[in-house]
Amino acid sequence: MPWETIKFNDGNVIPGIGFGTWKIPTGHTTVDQVDQAISVGFSHIDTAQAYRNEEEAGKAIRESGLSRNEIFITTKYSGLNGLGIEESIRNSLNNLGVQYIDLYLIHHPRLAVPDIPTAWQQMEGLRGAGLVKSIGVSNYAIKDLEILLASAKIKPAVNQIILHPYVWAQQEPLVKFCHDNGIAIEAYSPLIPVTTLPGGPVDKPVKNITKRLNATSDQVLLAWAKSKGAVILTTSSKKHRLEGYLAAGDIALTAEELKAIDEAGVAGGKKFTAQTVVRRFALVLFAGAVGFGICSYLGLDVL
Numbered sequence: 001m002p003w004e005t006i007k008f009n010d011g012n013v014i015p016g017i018g019f020g021t022w023k024i025p026t027g028h029t030t031v032d033q034v035d036q037a038i039s040v041g042f043s044h045i046d047t048a049q050a051y052r053n054e055e056e057a058g059k060a061i062r063e064s065g066l067s068r069n070e071i072f073i074t075t076k077y078s079g080l081n082g083l084g085i086e087e088s089i090r091n092s093l094n095n096l097g098v099q100y101i102d103l104y105l106i107h108h109p110r111l112a113v114p115d116i117p118t119a120w121q122q123m124e125g126l127r128g129a130g131l132v133k134s135i136g137v138s139n140y141a142i143k144d145l146e147i148l149l150a151s152a153k154i155k156p157a158v159n160q161i162i163l164h165p166y167v168w169a170q171q172e173p174l175v176k177f178c179h180d181n182g183i184a185i186e187a188y189s190p191l192i193p194v195t196t197l198p199g200g201p202v203d204k205p206v207k208n209i210t211k212r213l214n215a216t217s218d219q220v221l222l223a224w225a226k227s228k229g230a231v232i233l234t235t236s237s238k239k240h241r242l243e244g245y246l247a248a249g250d251i252a253l254t255a256e257e258l259k260a261i262d263e264a265g266v267a268g269g270k271k272f273t274a275q276t277v278v279r280r281f282a283l284v285l286f287a288g289a290v291g292f293g294i295c296s297y298l299g300l301d302v303l
């Protein structure tokens with residue numbers, strides 16, 4: 001079953017899962033990665049001015065043969081080149097080779113120049129001009145949203161945020177605030193427990209569920225993020241992983257399973273994440289010291 005769409009507060013709909021184009025791995029291009037994602041069934045592509053690949057993403061989208069209304073395109077104002085919001089979106093439209101953007105986001109609250117209310121007023125103007133269907137934000141905390149909402153005429157459709165079990169304790173109030181205010185959540189980096197933080201307490205409940213469902217850990221983590229009401233943003237250069245992500249639209253976790261992941265995430269978020277960061281820092285220092293020792297032994301001048 002495909003992932004269900006989610007309806008925004010402005011009436012537009014977004015596919016429940018999207019393919020992200022940040023950090024395309026070496027040896028691949030954005031064109032071949034977006035092409036592969038569309039060919040396996042993704043119909044939602046996430047890019048940004050900062051990723052510097054809008055042109056390539058647009059090329060792959062145009063070459064896919066899909067009509068414009070069959071593909072959902074998100075891009076973001078990243079505050080590069082000192083360009084204002086309207087000038088930036090016109091560049092993005094030009095780069096992507098499209099007449100409108102489905103969802104345009106301010107990439108980070110500190111990039112809302114000159115300030116959050118003024119930047120949002122400019123975003124609101126884009127909808128009137130027909131350059132974009134929906135407008136939203138990314139990485140906004142509750143206090144940033146409160147500032148924005150105090151003078152907004154149009155509510156953000158979306159807040160795109162990091163969401164995985166190890167940040168659940170800190171993100172739960174933000175997710176609740178957004179949902180209470182009719183703002184959809186997009187979850188980026190949902191697979192952190194298998195990519196950068198493997199070996200932590202979330203592994204056990206996730207593994208138990210993979211056995212029950214004959215699913216992969218990736219799929220369970222996507223189902224967890226979906227259960228929080230989020231649109232998912234993920235990526236991979238591997239076709240079989242992309243197929244697995246799409247197949248995870250079917251997965252429903254039980255209340256007990258969700259509770260077990262939440263609790264492991266909250267426990268791990270406090271202790272395991274901090275330990276991992278400290279261990280990695282120690283490893284970098286150790287590697288530096290060993291490298292320095294070897295260079296000194298060989299008589300190489302490294303300072």
Ligand SMILES: NC(=O)c1ccc[n+]([C@@H]2O[C@H](COP(=O)([O-])OP(=O)(O)OC[C@H]3O[C@@H](n4cnc5c(N)ncnc54)[C@H](O)[C@@H]3O)[C@@H](O)[C@H]2O)c1
Pocket residue numbers: 019020021022023046047107138139160161188189190191192194195217218233234235236237238241
């Ligand atoms: N708005 C923002 O500030 C922001 C920040 C980060 C990402 N994003 C968006 O979200 C998209 C997805 O983010 P992400 O890449 O962090 O998502 P993610 O957590 O889903 O990670 C995807 C990565 O996980 C790897 N992976 C999948 N299964 C694995 C496994 N079993 N073992 C090891 N590795 C595995 C994939 O190969 C891929 O490299 C980005 O491309 C971008 O579009 C936005």
Ligand SMILES: OCCc1c[nH]c2ccccc12
Pocket residue numbers: 022048050051078107108
């Ligand atoms: O979106 C991925 C993280 C990222 C890359 N470049 C940026 C510029 C501003 C804010 C976030 C990012």
